[in-house]
Amino acid sequence: MRYIISVIVASFLLVSCSNERLANPSQYVNPFIGASTSTGLAGTYHGMGKTFPGATTPYGMVQVSPQTITGGDNSSGYSYEHKTIEGFAFTQMSGVGWYGDLGNFLTMPTTGKLQLIAGREDGSIQGYRSLYDKSSEEASAGYYCATLTDYNIKAEATAASHSGILRFTYPANSQSRIQIDLARRVGGTSTTQYIQVKDKHAIRGWMKCTPEGGGWGNGDGKADYTVYFYAVFSKPLNHYGFWNAEIPDDWNRKKDDVVSDSYLQQVSQAPIIKDVNEIEGKHIGFFTEFATEANEEVTMKVGISFVDMVGAENNYKQEIAAKDFDEIRQEAVENWNNELSRMEAKGGSEEEKTVFYTALYHTMIDPRIVTDVDGRYVGGDGKVYEKEGFTKRSIFSGWDVFRSQFPLQTLINPKMVNDEINSLISLAEQSGYEYYERWEFLNSYSGCMIGNPALSVLTDAYLKGIRGYDVNKAYKYARNTANKFGNGERGYIVLNVSETLEYAYFDWCLSQLATALGHKEDASHYMLRGQNYRNTFDPEVGWFRPRHADGVYDLWPENARTIESYGCVESNLYQQGWFVPHDIPGMIELMGGKEKTLNDLSSFFEKAPESLLWNQYYNHANEPVHLVPFLFNHLDAPWLTQKWTRHICDKAYRNAVEGIVGNEDVGQMSAWYVLAASGIHPSCPGSTRYEITSPVFNEIRIHLDPDYFKGKKFVIRTLNNSKTNRYIQKARLNNREYNKCYLDFKDIVAGGILELTMGAAPNPNWGIEKE
Numbered sequence: 001m002r003y004i005i006s007v008i009v010a011s012f013l014l015v016s017c018s019n020e021r022l023a024n025p026s027q028y029v030n031p032f033i034g035a036s037t038s039t040g041l042a043g044t045y046h047g048m049g050k051t052f053p054g055a056t057t058p059y060g061m062v063q064v065s066p067q068t069i070t071g072g073d074n075s076s077g078y079s080y081e082h083k084t085i086e087g088f089a090f091t092q093m094s095g096v097g098w099y100g101d102l103g104n105f106l107t108m109p110t111t112g113k114l115q116l117i118a119g120r121e122d123g124s125i126q127g128y129r130s131l132y133d134k135s136s137e138e139a140s141a142g143y144y145c146a147t148l149t150d151y152n153i154k155a156e157a158t159a160a161s162h163s164g165i166l167r168f169t170y171p172a173n174s175q176s177r178i179q180i181d182l183a184r185r186v187g188g189t190s191t192t193q194y195i196q197v198k199d200k201h202a203i204r205g206w207m208k209c210t211p212e213g214g215g216w217g218n219g220d221g222k223a224d225y226t227v228y229f230y231a232v233f234s235k236p237l238n239h240y241g242f243w244n245a246e247i248p249d250d251w252n253r254k255k256d257d258v259v260s261d262s263y264l265q266q267v268s269q270a271p272i273i274k275d276v277n278e279i280e281g282k283h284i285g286f287f288t289e290f291a292t293e294a295n296e297e298v299t300m301k302v303g304i305s306f307v308d309m310v311g312a313e314n315n316y317k318q319e320i321a322a323k324d325f326d327e328i329r330q331e332a333v334e335n336w337n338n339e340l341s342r343m344e345a346k347g348g349s350e351e352e353k354t355v356f357y358t359a360l361y362h363t364m365i366d367p368r369i370v371t372d373v374d375g376r377y378v379g380g381d382g383k384v385y386e387k388e389g390f391t392k393r394s395i396f397s398g399w400d401v402f403r404s405q406f407p408l409q410t411l412i413n414p415k416m417v418n419d420e421i422n423s424l425i426s427l428a429e430q431s432g433y434e435y436y437e438r439w440e441f442l443n444s445y446s447g448c449m450i451g452n453p454a455l456s457v458l459t460d461a462y463l464k465g466i467r468g469y470d471v472n473k474a475y476k477y478a479r480n481t482a483n484k485f486g487n488g489e490r491g492y493i494v495l496n497v498s499e500t501l502e503y504a505y506f507d508w509c510l511s512q513l514a515t516a517l518g519h520k521e522d523a524s525h526y527m528l529r530g531q532n533y534r535n536t537f538d539p540e541v542g543w544f545r546p547r548h549a550d551g552v553y554d555l556w557p558e559n560a561r562t563i564e565s566y567g568c569v570e571s572n573l574y575q576q577g578w579f580v581p582h583d584i585p586g587m588i589e590l591m592g593g594k595e596k597t598l599n600d601l602s603s604f605f606e607k608a609p610e611s612l613l614w615n616q617y618y619n620h621a622n623e624p625v626h627l628v629p630f631l632f633n634h635l636d637a638p639w640l641t642q643k644w645t646r647h648i649c650d651k652a653y654r655n656a657v658e659g660i661v662g663n664e665d666v667g668q669m670s671a672w673y674v675l676a677a678s679g680i681h682p683s684c685p686g687s688t689r690y691e692i693t694s695p696v697f698n699e700i701r702i703h704l705d706p707d708y709f710k711g712k713k714f715v716i717r718t719l720n721n722s723k724t725n726r727y728i729q730k731a732r733l734n735n736r737e738y739n740k741c742y743l744d745f746k747d748i749v750a751g752g753i754l755e756l757t758m759g760a761a762p763n764p765n766w767g768i769e770k771e
Contacts, residue, residue: 021341026141028357034660037079044614049660052076052092053139055159058339058364063092064157064164071259075100080657086118086129094365095664101215103186104227109168142332158329162315163303167325170292179287187255188214196278204230214254221446230303230313235290245270245283311372318373342412347698354655359670366666367393380431390422396440397666398453404671407682414708418468428477435481451502459509459686492535495546498569504533508582509686544577562616571624581684584634598635612652620652621662630683630691638741639762642694645676646726679716688745694726711751725758741767
């Protein structure tokens with residue numbers, strides 16, 4: 001079954017902005033796009049977009065979102081096809097695989113008899129979870145609501161950067177309640193919790209999350225963090241209590257363990273404690289009971305911190321203490337409008353605008369702020385650091401986001417990129433590791449995926465003038481990273497083409513940074529290492545091939561190029577083999593020249609299914625192929641880049657729950673769309689070249705940051721654009737004829753207008769540079 005969600009327009013929340021910018025782009029945000037973990041819809045074990053529909057703010061620390069399931073590979077804690085809600089959490093990850101994490105401080109409004117477990121959606125084990133009315137479910141930028149039908153309670157959520165608020169509208173009942181499961185965590189459980197009733201309206205405490213409790217990578221991601229909270233209830237805490245389940249020391253407590261029959265039974269039998277005002281334990285909860293009249297609203301405001309309880313209380317006081325729900329919601333919308341108006345899309349259908357602005361929204365969730373309002377943050381050594389001239393950020397999904405997410409942000413939000421580089425540098429220093437992590441999560445060196453993506457992000461930023469960090473220190477750690485992880489003296493990774501090619505690219509990135517910094521010897525060294533991709537190309541089969549330690553190539557089975565995971569990571573040889581972005585001419589030469597390469601690349605796209613769901617050819621559902629459509633520009637066939645990017649924008653992205661064909665991956669999948677639909681995208685991050693392709697929209701305006709770039713805005717405008725007229729006939733840059741199929745970054749940030757005239761048939765003469 002397919003679910004198409006209409007856009008919820010909060011018309012009463014229009015804000016006044018500069019005449020230079022679109023006033024209310026948040027009206028086009030549909031947070032339900034991608035909000036499914038279903039493997040059935042995806043046709044693969046990776047599932048769908050795995051986004052969350054709840055309330056958040058741009059790069060905010062807090063995300064207040066419904067939770068429909070605990071356990072399994074449900075990284076967002078929510079999946080649209082589920083029929084019940086088990087509560088509302090205040091922290092979420094967006095679009096990740098590998099089981100996910102966060103989902104902390106699970107809060108549920110209930111009535112009647114107190115139950116201590118959520119139970120199961122199929123009803124095999126009863127609990128406090130509730131069916132909810134899908135027709136009542138709404139989500140927009142900074143807001144979520146649904147009616148819990150088992151209790152006849154309307155639940156609403158909104159958020160500020162470091163805090164959030166829930167508003168529950170109750171029926172008349174003498175035993176209404178708010179209950180909080182402090183142990184709950186996506187992918188497992190927090191291992192220790194503490195809570196204290198501070199006064200007649202407030203509680204505070206913390207939840208300690210360690211690898212022993214699962215979480216990121218089911219514990220393999222080494223996530224080790226503490227969430228601190230300060231919560232204030234509009235109803236006085238006259239009748240409250242705790243539960244404290246005794247969990248045996250020898251019990252496992254990871255993603256599947258905490259939803260097992262034995263674990264649920266143990267928690268359901270926990271004693272109720274009412275004669276104390278604070279408690280610490282392995283699996284504890286809190287509840288407050290009160291009588292309500294029909295349609296009575298009860299709110300809970302919560303400040304969150306990763307530093308300490310003082311930080312959580314201060315975040316609450318600074319952001320939301322003096323404001324009501326509607327004021328906080330309006331501020332969230334204003335914040336989204338300010339951020340989303342960095343880009344303006346004109347023309348296109350309402351559907352395409354919804355896809356565009358929701359994609360832009362998804363690129364502005366991470367890397368999120370983890371600095372408290374007073375500037376403090378937890379460093380890589382577990383110590384608390386004071387404000388240091390940048391905002392500490394977390395959740396760097398490096399292997400995904402170096403391809404599109406950060407090249408987009410260098411254009412529209414260079415300050416965020418600068419913050420992230422400072423965050424990576426500080427983590428490398430404070431942790432004592434002195435190298436960059438490839439997938440960072442709340443200071444954890446998770447080791448997830450492959451390569452050295454921070455080198456791409458750093459090089460790309462430096463070459464584009466983003467340099468507000470200690471450059472010498474940044475280079476030192478970059479060099480350490482490349483020397484610790486790479487192709488080594490052998491010049492390739494044994495039986496792994498994916499790693500070999502990606503390490504070669506990241507070494508090339510470091511050579512570019514070394515060149516820019518004047519380190520000539522290093523530049524030559526890493527440039528040579530960038531050629532290591534050649535070491536796994538076998539002329540006998542005409543393609544990249546896994547190789548043993550003794551240099552002998554592995555067996556070449558039938559259909560070797562399309563066997564998933566044969567010599568590759570989350571891909572096959574056909575998909576991974578195109579990844580030589582830093583030396584495309586050299587790759588073309590190895591593959592037999594332009595004509596042969598062009599034919600093979602065209603076949604790669606033509607054999608992909610129309611849906612572009614997970615497949616063994618052009619598999620847009622995963623990152624290894626995301627730069628591949630732009631290779632046609634390098635093969636003197638730019639009209640094929642135009643053809644296929646428009647096809648991908650049309651087929652891989654829709655205004656629907658299943659509207660992202662693969663895991664959203666912390667902004668990467670969405671950033672690809674934002675750039676490609678705008679008509680530009682890099683083929684090699686770390687270079688300043690942006691490929692020109694066919695825009696979806698009649699006009700895109702990119703508003704440039706005056707603190708970094710001299711131009712005010714860059715406009716990409718089309719003439720005669722339509723679904724049929726998708727081929728560029730001619731171009732003008734700043735009113736001069738332009739015949740290149742790419743732009744340099746400096747041309748974009750200088751400001752100006754790129755005008756593209758479109759037609760129904762390819763123009764084989766446009767964009768071809770004469771030799």
